[in-house]
Amino acid sequence: MSASGGAVSSPTAYLPAGLPRPVPEPDGLDTPYWEGTRAGELRVQRCRDCGAWQWGPEWICHRCLGFDLAWAAVEPRGRIYSWERAWHPVHPALKDHGPYIVVLVELPHAGGVRVVGNLLGDPLQPVEIGAAVAAVFEPHEDPKAAFTLVQWRKTG
């Protein structure tokens, strides 16, 4: 499977610095996901027993109730399942920033699981549900702990 096709690193972040920094869960459940984004891979769970796709992460497969879940790197492409344009700043880091777009991206080749990200480009652009998008990995070289977000751009 082509794991990182079409992905490029973003030299600048879509949103201003100062938003909460993601850290893996203390029990390690989502550590492979965050390690994957650093490596330019979008990983979601897939059951080794029954093949079910699963996201967000859980310790058990919701379909067969097995605990043997693999982390599959999936082609980072999808289509917009829903979206919103946020205007009101709810965090000090967003004050005076202006609107930005959040998208919920469905991955049809990974069982239709959905991932949240931002839609890069003009924050006032029209957004269409169903539009094709591809991932853009956005590294944050935070001195406390580096992390990488997965953003999206239109490809249609």
Next chain:
Amino acid sequence: MSAPRTIRGRVAVAGIGETAYYKHGQAPESEVALALRAVLAACADAGIDPRQVDGFASYSNDRNDPSRLAAALGLPELRFSNMQWGGGGGGGSAAAGNAAAAIAAGYAECVVVFRALAQGQFQRFGAAPPAATVSGEAALTFPYGLISPAQRFAMRVMRFMHDHGIRPQAQRAIALASYHHAQSNPRAVMHGRPLTPEAYDASRWIVEPFRLFDCCMENDGAAALVLVSAERARDLPQRPAYLLGAAQGSEYRSGARGHNAPTYASASFTTVAPHLYAMAGVAAKDVDVVQSYENFTGGVLMSLVEHEFFAPDEANEFLTVENLTAPDGRLPLNTSGGNLAECYMHGLELQIEAVRQLRGESTSQVPGARVAMVISGPMVTPVSSMILGTEAAL
């Protein structure tokens, strides 16, 4: 043969009480003092000595725990203390349902359902918690600026409106109905501050598809209901509001993290509402008045669809101010002003308004109302809803 497992007609709301409602952060006293005042007010309304209370039920992690309330009130004994899981206002009707179940099962005789909020003394709902790091589900959303409740729910509504061609005017009608009713209600925080369609349309976006007036207020105050058995309620001074049914829960994998609920464009009631109607023994057409929790107007819209008041594709025609307002609308909605315009008492003011309607004491009365529905906290999980009725509805 075993008796049918239902609370229908077995338990009634005998008393309602509330403090004055304040803008958020402006409560003149402690949150626990507000809770105690609401409990006393509800007992006074019910005509009972507060020391007859032997149970409490609440929701959304209310900070005022029953043991403290029982000690503060000098209750002879505490027999039932219950907290409904889940955040938001989704537990409002569930708390009443849990209290009713305790009474029907014989765990307690007189249970108070309450909610108290003095957010100035604690963290606000609509602001980001001041954390430098996030993990778990929040790590999948907060770094993308998807943080507040409005932002968490906007994409559900966006998808629903897209799927069914619903126009912004449908959400607007819900907001206008609440503000319209608040103008008759002197208790309402927005009393004397009417909302026009023009002002709605000119209001700023919070997060598309929600404008400012699609979003609930944040307020301080407390509210309480006294529940007792139906037999006992008949001996008390107020006209009883009988529980016909209550239901709580959510759909298949509604709690799947990172916005992966399979039934995403939903208020979470598609499995709950059928249970509610089955227990209550009524259909949507029998409901005279509805109080439906407005965290955001789009959540009300989906709640009404899922409770079968109209089909999704009928939303544009059904959701008009004329249809949604008392006394003559097809479905009078949020007749006290609700979370948008009376008070954001985390929805418990909606239960109180439903009781007022059945007593014939609302400031926007639906003539002859016999069956009243309350829908609590759409789009969270679990959600809940309940149906109350007069003696004539039994």
